[in-house]
Amino acid sequence: MKIRVKVPKLGLTIEEVILASWDKPQGATVAVDDVIATVEADKANYEIYAPAPGRLTVQLVEQGATVAVGAELAIIET
Numbered sequence: 001m002k003i004r005v006k007v008p009k010l011g012l013t014i015e016e017v018i019l020a021s022w023d024k025p026q027g028a029t030v031a032v033d034d035v036i037a038t039v040e041a042d043k044a045n046y047e048i049y050a051p052a053p054g055r056l057t058v059q060l061v062e063q064g065a066t067v068a069v070g071a072e073l074a075i076i077e078t
Helices: none
Strands: 002-005 016-022 035-043 044-049 056-057 066-068 072-077
Touching: 035 072
Parallel strands: none
Antiparallel strands: 002 072, 016 035, 016 066, 035 044, 056 072
């Protein structure tokens, strides 16, 4: 099954974030709540966690890109 990892709602006024880093490489095995990416918004960093165990098969956004809240970041195959 494919699980789509999206940018979560991080606050009332945050509409977009910058993908600061990928903490897991594409192809890596991940467990629930592993940090897979870090995003920046409003002078704060937020960690994006794996919602399910599996393999991080696709990174849809490049590091440094600006991404809207709700946009897909990656796909995890369980």
